[in-house]
Amino acid sequence: MSTEHSTDTVRLDEGHHVGDGGIPAQFANPGLPPHVHRMADESEAAAKRAERQVAGLFTLSILGTVLFLIAYFAFDTAHRTWVPGIGTVSTSNLLLGVGMGLGLLGIGLGAVHWAKTLMPDEEVVEERHAMRSSDAARGEFVEIMRGGGEKSQLFRRPLIKATLGGALGLFSLPLLVQLVGSLGPLPKNHLSLTMWNGTPDGEGGYTAYTARPRLVTDPESLPIKASDVTIGSVYHVLPEGLLPSPEAEDEHLREGLHHGFLEEKGKAAVLLMRLDPKDFQDTPGGKKAQEWGYQGIVAYSKICTHVGCPVGLYERTTHHLLCPCHQSTFDVTDDCRVIFGPAKRPLPQLKIAVDDEGYLIAAEPFHEAVGPSFWERG
Template sequence: MSDNQNTPGQDVAARDTAAHPERFEDPGVPAHRSRLTDVDPQAAKRNERLIALIFGISCVGAIASVVVYFAVRPDGTTAGTRLSTALLGVTMAISLLGIGIAAIHWAKSLMSDHEHVDERHTLASSPEVRQVAVQHLADGVEDSGIARRGVLKGAAVSALALFPLTFAVPLISSVGGDWNVSKFRHTLWERNKRLAYDPTGRPIRAADLTVGSAAHVIPEASQEEMQSHEWITEKAKAVVLLVRLNPEDLRSDQSPEGETWSYDGIVAYSKICTHVGCPVALYEQQTHHLLCPCHQSTFDMADGAKVVFGPANRPLPQLPITVDDEGYLVAQDDFAEPIGPSYWERLK
């Protein structure tokens, strides 16, 4: 083999160097392509009027949101609450989307789109460099034409000034409202209140449940009560998940005072996650774990619904249950502690 003959490895290295050079030539900034609004004053004027119109629509949306808040109040029914919420959402969306769409269209059609390249330098710029930077900003403002477009400035300021009213008015008007957090300490559950299937309201017998089965439970109520807005509101605090385990699998089913809170392996726990209040309803039969779908907090139903994983830091409150003379499952009392996430006034 001659001295000047390359080895296979050297040939590969040479090809890699040719295909992937260490340095590339700077292609520079491509030539600027003028937009129609840059060369046609009439087109620029049309876009200015369009942007002002969109800002105007945003203002109308903000004003409509305030009007809806006072004119379409929830009337105590589910349909009334949905209507009020939907109208508020739509009007607030119009207000905020109007600002966003108008700002984007303004930037794309009227503001300067020239590309500028600044060489990288140390953070502590010299006074001369800072003076040049300030001059560039001033040139950009002049090039964008903001100073001579009074209509757009007025429309933008009006839209930005009115939009905060969409959430400021409801916040201010709620001052002095119902801040009684002690109501979270009590639910519809009381002594001898029967457990019923959700949503039918049919009472549950202990014999109806087989080992491994789970049921979504609400307090028993008449059909008339179940249609009222007040009952629906209170029901949201009283929802329970009922699970029947093998009694031998239960590691904890007693109150701190030693009372038994389960019946023949049947346990009942609040469905409201102690993290942020999501509905906990994903039950895994083999592990007896209950999963919150929002943030994956996991509770052990066989061990007092204690937290085994996730951000929740408290077990689910347990509903003490037993059976009545007819074999129906009933509550021994309300939850022993407040349901749901923690709050400032909570004692435990």
């Protein structure tokens, strides 16, 4: 190992050299690296080859476009082809995509290859002029601005200055009010009243039922006999009269709802499950759930209390109800208490009973608002 100070290049196999600390006061501008000529600049043959490559890429684009045009007319949209790795796909889709892809890609690649091989690539230094204006120009600008203020008499008449400021300041209010006011209508009691309360009158109100509504299946709209709900069963349920039920005697039930159908369905959807009564937990929630049900049959709102996705994933072995959107998990054996996920309150239970003919009916409407929680919910 050498101890003498050196500024010469050190070879890797020489080990450590102690520097002399001689750092120059200022590094010199190294300038541009020497220009290296490309193959095509030096040999005519290479230039010819580059020309052919660019032309080849443009030809590829032409072929792609022709393929697109032929495929457009030659293949019906119903035609299918099997493609390895993808499966059975629409021939038309595939060839139109490939044709258009090649058509654009060929133009792009050709242009880039042309620029990189044949267009001039010598480095040119272009000096930038100073950004700062001259003092004379700056002084002139100030004069013009001040002169404008004087001539418009803005400085002499403070009344105009104050009212203009007020007008401009106040104008920000319409923008702000609009922004806040457009956040949507307030929920009010729209989520507390559903089609389990009554028939919608079209103006946001509900006309109470004369007889409590039956639970019917979605989408077939058939009433449900309590004895048909075997243990482990799940029924997707809507209130009678929402969907058209062709076999009903009552005219309104036969036709179903005409207006606001989706909104009513979104609020009234219910999941009906039957558990072995032994499976309910011995907690206040578990007891209430059974009391509001019928021989182990319980009905809960299907609308998640987090942001309103349909909670439909019921595991009949664990009795967990899972929401597919954010994995909120509800325990059906304990009154749909939240046991996991972002939901903050249990799913509202629908109190059910059985009518004279053995069909399930909603004994009472929901006692609380369905769907996502909001500040007015109380």
